Amino acid sequence: MTKLRCFDKRTIIPTALLSYGRLRSLQHTGGCSIARHSPLLPQSSFTFRFMNNILPVPQHSTKPGTSTGQQFWHSTDKTIDSYSPVDGSLIARVYTSTRADYDRVIETAQTAFQQWRNVPAPRRGEIVRQMGEQFRAYKNDLGRLVSFEMGKSLPEGLGEVQEIIDICDFAVGQSRQLYGLSMHSERPAHRMYEQWHPLGLVGIISAFNFPVAVWSWNAMLAWVCGDVCIWKPSEKTPLTALACQQIIQDVLRNNDLPEGVSCLVTGGREVGEWLARDPRVALVSATGSTRMGRAVGMAVAERMGRSLLELGGNNAIIVSPHADLDLAIPAIVFGAVGTAGQRCTTTRRLIVHESILADVRRRLASAYAQLHIGDPLEAGIHVGPLIDKDAVAGYQKAVDEIRASGGTFVVEPGTLSGPGYESGCYVKPCVANAQNEWPVVQRETFAPILYLIPYKTLDEAISLQNGVPQGLSSAIFTLNLREAEQFLSAAGSDCGIANVNIGTSGAEIGGAFGGEKETGGGRESGSDAWKAYMRRQTNTLNYGTTLPLAQGITFEL
Template sequence: MADDILKAFGISARQSGVSTGKHWLEAGGEDIVSVSPVDNKTIATVRSADRSNYDAVIAVAQEAFKEWRQWPAPRRGDIVRQIGEALRAHKEQLGRLVSYEMGKSLQEGYGEVQEMIDICDFAVGLSRQLYGLSMHSERPGHRMYEQWHPLGITAIISAFNFPVAVWSWNSMLAWVCGNVCIWKPSEKTPVTALACQRIVETVFAANNVPEGVCCLVTGGRETGEWMANDHRVPLVSATGSTRMGKSVGAAVGARLGRSLLELGGNNAIIVSKDADLDMTLIGAVFGAVGTAGQRCTSTRRLIIHESVYDAFTAKLVKAYAQLRIGNPLDEKNHVGPLIDKDAVNAYLNTIAQVKEQGGSFLVEGGVLEGAGYESGCYVKPCIAAVENTYAIVQHETFAPILYVMKYQTLTEAIAMQNDVPQGLSSAIMTLNLREAEQFLSAAGSDCGIANVNIGTSGAEIGGAFGGEKETGGGRESGSDSWKAYMRRQTNTINYSDKLPLAQGIKFDL
């Protein structure tokens, strides 16, 4: 399995994880061993960057930016179009690699690559729509307008749960905007990054793209700290835990740089008495167990009207009994493994805390053992009846643990949903128009994403993706998220033969 995938992308079982987009440098850092949570087998060993490697990549990227920013945006867009075509050609292989290295189901692996293809298509159109505004001047014979220019180096720190898609959200937009990118992938999923780097390098070489536009620097926390503290990097886009995001944000802010943070979620679905319960079941179960609960948009909490609580939780329990847990490359399975043993320990610790704090389980959890579960990373999705005020419920655990609780009024339900530190994704299931509009109003959900009659998980690339509060406030992907990768410039042109001052100020000589 692993050998076939590595061969398809020209990846060695042991190789450097540092690339300038044209040359793979001799990495001087520590080895990162990628082990699949599916079967506990080693996929490849990747040598990480040391500080000299990092500085060398930065220098190449700085030089590349001087040329790349002058390429017309539609020409840059055509390069991204070709990347999309290359991803289409490699969708099956790359999707399998994503599934095998990260552990998500094969369908989700394919879906992640499709998301990359979709953002390429979006970015191609965007390359002809980097619009500025034209404004009327108060001074005669003057014209005012604003335009957008690229920032320079965009550093991308991605997480293991979407090892390639979130990188593409950032890089494709950054490239059409005229930036160059340096990617630090998660040390838990470095091989998928190597594969993407190989794909992009082939496209770039065929189009004589300057070396340094697409760079890869594998490493751990220290590498991310280099990026966060580097004044040569105007924008750091980081996806991960709230703890990590606070560290990155503080470091970048201290040097007055820009950060784009996509952090934790503690997402809830409100299940109204007027909900279509059958439809709600699909959204709730996929949201809770998809990617084994390791999405930032995973459904963590169900806030259920007391009148339908018993009926809906009975449906949930029955649905959970039908879940198939196992090798994610087998398309019959719904749920794959957690990423590693640390994630398993966090899952078990959370279950213990739920019990200590007074919760009870409608569906018990536990670690699966026996044939097919030798990696020790397969766990049972579980359902716990809790109160929203429990300390553990306020915390995000990256695992398939679903909390259920009751409410009486919609105002109470919205308050419960908002009463957590995170603010990423939210949803209400209702056929009542008034409830839907109240949920979407300024007095409703405080999250960056608020849905009606769909779950919290599975955002499309056309809309801006991101959240509020401890989720970081960043926006990636669609809408006008491209503005995060550019600097705004206001221009005034005087085409008259006089120099009047604004605000009617007189300054005669």
């Protein structure tokens, strides 16, 4: 087995990017070196050099995919390939984790937990603060890598790294607010209170669409709560995970943290199954499809463990006749086409009052005509590629099913090819006239397809909004206070997120993120989501000289 330690940043090749033949040098110290030829990264007009100073080994080698913090290693020749959907190039290969690697990681994490749980929570928060500073320093580098490996636009890639920074800031404050409650005892000279203790090992299974942000929502809170983390990233975006592990290395080292506080295991479905079935892992937080979440939830429940599931969404915006359409249309379009329709909060259904339907159709057609599709690292691009050709096939299947169901298109669909679209992963965002009960509308298709559905009354609109198996995000555009309040009431949206006069995407760190029904019921990020990462303990303290029993029970010897 080859152990690979992290490289000293003073000797590693500085940051450099090459796109469309133009060199873009980022701030660095020392010289700049760019490899012009690489067997792993063929030359093309889209060639991109991702950042050496945020990966554990030089850019042109196969990378170890197992880590317990500062140590990276591999013990197999099996790899997963990371292709960029931007141009189809092979960025790098990553060695997968074997079962022996996994067990070593878990055992190391168990040992680390014994030490980490005893570190005072505010001190754990200080360590997370330092991690946030590291991500601030590498925001541009990591944001570009996210965009290139996943395919989202550069502003979205940078925004995803900002989410890491934001949750670090939030977690620092949370570390001093892990509050329990005090209760009045019915027994004299007794005090009752509750406190929260670290839970243990937390497994994090993340998805490709937010390859680093979702990890951070879980990990930063878990760390301030005293847990240790084992991250299984999507096999479609492993390099961003390696980069995150590299970025926090100085913090781990400078604070003398043991190996095992921050762990990484890479591979396919079987690695997620190891986490789900392992009784040593106290909590498994899984983000992805409903199918995946159902399998994880059942496996964890079978061993009586905890799971936190953040799964699919089939999100709708209701557009009232009282809506400000100048406000609504940009929110609708961003919600529908942002990240090429691959967000769990993507707007998939647009429920429009029949009196303004024609106007909304016209405005949407005009807005969609202004969209620019292409290399997401280029300025002015609104829509990048889908993650891979399987996603393109899913898009095309949905388009065919819409037509077979009798649907027509306000904005026509299609796939793109030719110069600039060599990867075969680019599609046209489209808008379809549809009916809510169609099977294709009831399912989540991870692509920029927006279904246009008319309604007559607000009660009908809310019924349509709620009439799908998923329950993540929802919104209404209206200037009518009664409509807004009804939508937010118990008789309104059944989703975990309900907004007024903003879209379904773009949740802030401070709010709990998640939804109901097939979305899984879990909550991540803000509010009191931290409680999922801790165990609650009720304490009763008798400071008197007698032993009264609760409920007035007497027991005499």
